[in-house]
Amino acid sequence: MDDMVSAILNGSRRAVARLLTWVSDEAPQATTILTQLYPHTGKAWVIGVTGAPGTGKSSLVNSLAKAYRAQGVLVGIIAVDPTSPFTGGAILGDRIRMRDLSGDSGVFIRSMATRGSLGGLARTTRDAIRVLDAAGFDIILVETVGAGQSEVDIVRTAHTTLVVEAPGLGDEVQAIKAGILEIADVLVVNKADRPGATKTVSALRMMLEIGHPSARTHMTQHHGQLLQTEYPANRIHDDAPIWIPPVIQTIATDGNGIDELVNAIQNHRDFIQAQGLDTLLERQRIEIELHERLREALIQRLLQTTPNDYFAQVIRQIQSRQLDPQSAVNAILTSHADLIS
Amino acid sequence: MDDMVSAILNGSRRAVARLLTWVSDEAPQATTILTQLYPHTGKAWVIGVTGAPGTGKSSLVNSLAKAYRAQGVLVGIIAVDPTSPFTGGAILGDRIRMRDLSGDSGVFIRSMATRGSLGGLARTTRDAIRVLDAAGFDIILVETVGAGQSEVDIVRTAHTTLVVEAPGLGDEVQAIKAGILEIADVLVVNKADRPGATKTVSALRMMLEIGHPSARTHMTQHHGQLLQTEYPANRIHDDAPIWIPPVIQTIATDGNGIDELVNAIQNHRDFIQAQGLDTLLERQRIEIELHERLREALIQRLLQTTPNDYFAQVIRQIQSRQLDPQSAVNAILTSHADLIS
Structure with a gap:
C-alpha cells in the first residue's frame, strides 16, 4: 500500500491507472490509499466541461489539453458518462483523443461511468480528481456527457466550469435547461464556423445580462449543506x-479560439484567487461533499443491516394502507434503536 | 385531533385549509393526523402538469378543473413552486384561477413553495395530495413551475403526467431538457392557435418515435430504490x-381541445388499470418515497444530535488536509457508535 502511495506521488502512470480502476470500481483497498494521498492534494486546477451532446465537448477538451501541454503543463482528463455504462460515448471520446494525445506521458485520460449506485459517480469523480492531483497533474479537465442534474453535481466539484454551446442546435433555448447557464464561469460557442454563430453569441450575452441575472451571481445559490451557511456571491x-x-x-x-479560451480560464482563476474566493469556495465544496458522503453512508449502513424481506414487507403494508410512510420510517429507525442517539 | 381527522374525512374546507398549512409548514402536529388519514387515501387520480414557463400551464389547469367540474367531479389543485417562496408565480396563478373557480366548493386550490429544506417540497407535496385525497377530491392536479430535477421528482408522484409545450418557444429543443419527454404520459401543445403549432406537434411526434425511443418505455428507467428492483416497462x-x-x-x-385532453387522460388511466400497472407503479412510488424519507430522517437526526461547531471543525480539518473526507465520515459515524448496528 505504501509502495502504491509513493508510486502515485512520483507520478507513475501504472500506479495511477491501477488506483483509478479501484476508485471507479469502488474497491475497498482504494480508501486507505486515498486517505494517505489526501494531504498531497489541492494543487491542481480543475476545469469542468459540460454542454449538450453535439456541441463538440470532446474535441474541445482535446484542444485544451494540447494547448496546456504546449505550456509544459501536466494534464489529466476525466470523461464522465452518467447516462449509462453501455453508451460507449466516453470510450469513443477517448479513441478520438488518443490519436492526438497518445504517447504523451504528460497527459492521462480516464473514462468513468456509473456502476449503478446513484450519487456514486460524483463521489468517484471527486476521488479520481484527487488521484490525478496527488500524481502531479496541474490541470484536470472533467468532461461530462449531457447536462442533467448529475452533470451539474459533478461540475460543482470544478474550480472553473465551461458550458459549451454550438450554433444550430436551438442553442438559446438549450442553454436555459437544467440551470446550466447558472453554473457557467466561461461560456464557449464551439463550431463557430457554422452559420448562426454570431446570433448564438449575442443571444447568450443577452441572456447573461438580462434574462438570467442569476448567471452573474450564481455562487449565491450554492449553500453549504451541513452548516446551512449561505455563501456570499462571487465576490467577498x-x-x-x-x-x-x-x-x-x-x-x-x-484549434481556433483555444488560446482565448485558455486566457479566459486563467482570468477566472486569477479573479477567484485575487478576490480570496478560492478558500471560501473550497470550504463550500468540502461541506457539500461531507454532507453527501454522510447521507450516503447512513442509508447504506441502514440497507446493509436490514434484510430486503423486511423492506418488502414494509412496502406491502404501506401499499395495503396498514402503515403510513412516516410511521414506517419511525418504526425502521426505532428498530435500529441507537441509530443516532 | 380526532375532530380534525373526521372534519377532513367529511370534506370540511376549513379543516383542509388548516391541515395543508401545517403540512406546508412541516408542523409536527400534521404527522399524527396524516397517519390517521392514510388508510383513507389512494382513491384520487393524481395528474401532474409540468412544462417550461410561458406554455400556459396555469390556464390549462384552470380549464381542466372546469371540465372535470362539469362532470361533477371534485377537483383539488396544488400549485408547486420549487424555485423560490418569493417569485409569487404560484400566487399569481391562483388569482387568475380564482376568477373562474371561486365560489365553487367542489374545487380546492393551494400553492406550495419551498421553505428552505432541499427535498422537502416533494415530501410536503405528497402529504398535501393525501390530505385532498382523504377529503374526497377525485382528481388532484399538481402543477409545477419550471422543469428542473425537483419538478421531475414531484411529477413522479402523479398517476398521469402531462408535459405542456407551446409553439414559438423553441419547443423541439426545449422538450429535450431534463429528460422531460421521458416523463410524459400525455403531451400537450397549448396555445395551438399560434403560428408553428402544427410544426411543434409533428416535431414532438417525431421525437417520440425516433429521437426519443425512451419516451415509449420510460417506466423502465424508474427503479425502486430500497429493493433495487427493476420495474418492467409500461407493460406487464x-x-x-x-x-x-x-x-x-x-x-x-x-377551452379548445380540453375535452380531447380529458379523454386522453382517461385513456391513460384505463390503460394503466387494464394492464394491471397501477399496483406495480404504486409499489414503486412507495419504495421511492420510503427511501427518500429514510435518507432525510437519518441525516436530520445526525445533524440534530451533532453540534454545528463540530462540523465546522471537521470541515476546517479537511480543508487544512489534516483529515480526508472519507475518514471524516467514518469518524462521525463512529462517534455515533451505535448509529446503525
Missing part, C-alpha cells in the same frame, strides 16, 4: 467586482 | 401493448 464583499462569464468562440477541431 | 409482459403518449393540441384560454 459588496463593493468587490463581479465575475461576468465571458463568451468565447472556438473551432475546436482546428 | 413482453406481449402487452405499449402506451405511446398522445400529442394533444389545446387553446386553454377558450
Whole structure:
C-alpha cells in the first residue's frame, strides 16, 4: 500500500491507472490509499466541461489539453458518462483523443461511468480528481456527457466550469435547461464556423445580462449543506467586482479560439484567487461533499443491516394502507434503536 | 385531533385549509393526523402538469378543473413552486384561477413553495395530495413551475403526467431538457392557435418515435430504490401493448381541445388499470418515497444530535488536509457508535 502511495506521488502512470480502476470500481483497498494521498492534494486546477451532446465537448477538451501541454503543463482528463455504462460515448471520446494525445506521458485520460449506485459517480469523480492531483497533474479537465442534474453535481466539484454551446442546435433555448447557464464561469460557442454563430453569441450575452441575472451571481445559490451557511456571491464583499462569464468562440477541431479560451480560464482563476474566493469556495465544496458522503453512508449502513424481506414487507403494508410512510420510517429507525442517539 | 381527522374525512374546507398549512409548514402536529388519514387515501387520480414557463400551464389547469367540474367531479389543485417562496408565480396563478373557480366548493386550490429544506417540497407535496385525497377530491392536479430535477421528482408522484409545450418557444429543443419527454404520459401543445403549432406537434411526434425511443418505455428507467428492483416497462409482459403518449393540441384560454385532453387522460388511466400497472407503479412510488424519507430522517437526526461547531471543525480539518473526507465520515459515524448496528 505504501509502495502504491509513493508510486502515485512520483507520478507513475501504472500506479495511477491501477488506483483509478479501484476508485471507479469502488474497491475497498482504494480508501486507505486515498486517505494517505489526501494531504498531497489541492494543487491542481480543475476545469469542468459540460454542454449538450453535439456541441463538440470532446474535441474541445482535446484542444485544451494540447494547448496546456504546449505550456509544459501536466494534464489529466476525466470523461464522465452518467447516462449509462453501455453508451460507449466516453470510450469513443477517448479513441478520438488518443490519436492526438497518445504517447504523451504528460497527459492521462480516464473514462468513468456509473456502476449503478446513484450519487456514486460524483463521489468517484471527486476521488479520481484527487488521484490525478496527488500524481502531479496541474490541470484536470472533467468532461461530462449531457447536462442533467448529475452533470451539474459533478461540475460543482470544478474550480472553473465551461458550458459549451454550438450554433444550430436551438442553442438559446438549450442553454436555459437544467440551470446550466447558472453554473457557467466561461461560456464557449464551439463550431463557430457554422452559420448562426454570431446570433448564438449575442443571444447568450443577452441572456447573461438580462434574462438570467442569476448567471452573474450564481455562487449565491450554492449553500453549504451541513452548516446551512449561505455563501456570499462571487465576490467577498459588496463593493468587490463581479465575475461576468465571458463568451468565447472556438473551432475546436482546428484549434481556433483555444488560446482565448485558455486566457479566459486563467482570468477566472486569477479573479477567484485575487478576490480570496478560492478558500471560501473550497470550504463550500468540502461541506457539500461531507454532507453527501454522510447521507450516503447512513442509508447504506441502514440497507446493509436490514434484510430486503423486511423492506418488502414494509412496502406491502404501506401499499395495503396498514402503515403510513412516516410511521414506517419511525418504526425502521426505532428498530435500529441507537441509530443516532 | 380526532375532530380534525373526521372534519377532513367529511370534506370540511376549513379543516383542509388548516391541515395543508401545517403540512406546508412541516408542523409536527400534521404527522399524527396524516397517519390517521392514510388508510383513507389512494382513491384520487393524481395528474401532474409540468412544462417550461410561458406554455400556459396555469390556464390549462384552470380549464381542466372546469371540465372535470362539469362532470361533477371534485377537483383539488396544488400549485408547486420549487424555485423560490418569493417569485409569487404560484400566487399569481391562483388569482387568475380564482376568477373562474371561486365560489365553487367542489374545487380546492393551494400553492406550495419551498421553505428552505432541499427535498422537502416533494415530501410536503405528497402529504398535501393525501390530505385532498382523504377529503374526497377525485382528481388532484399538481402543477409545477419550471422543469428542473425537483419538478421531475414531484411529477413522479402523479398517476398521469402531462408535459405542456407551446409553439414559438423553441419547443423541439426545449422538450429535450431534463429528460422531460421521458416523463410524459400525455403531451400537450397549448396555445395551438399560434403560428408553428402544427410544426411543434409533428416535431414532438417525431421525437417520440425516433429521437426519443425512451419516451415509449420510460417506466423502465424508474427503479425502486430500497429493493433495487427493476420495474418492467409500461407493460406487464413482453406481449402487452405499449402506451405511446398522445400529442394533444389545446387553446386553454377558450377551452379548445380540453375535452380531447380529458379523454386522453382517461385513456391513460384505463390503460394503466387494464394492464394491471397501477399496483406495480404504486409499489414503486412507495419504495421511492420510503427511501427518500429514510435518507432525510437519518441525516436530520445526525445533524440534530451533532453540534454545528463540530462540523465546522471537521470541515476546517479537511480543508487544512489534516483529515480526508472519507475518514471524516467514518469518524462521525463512529462517534455515533451505535448509529446503525
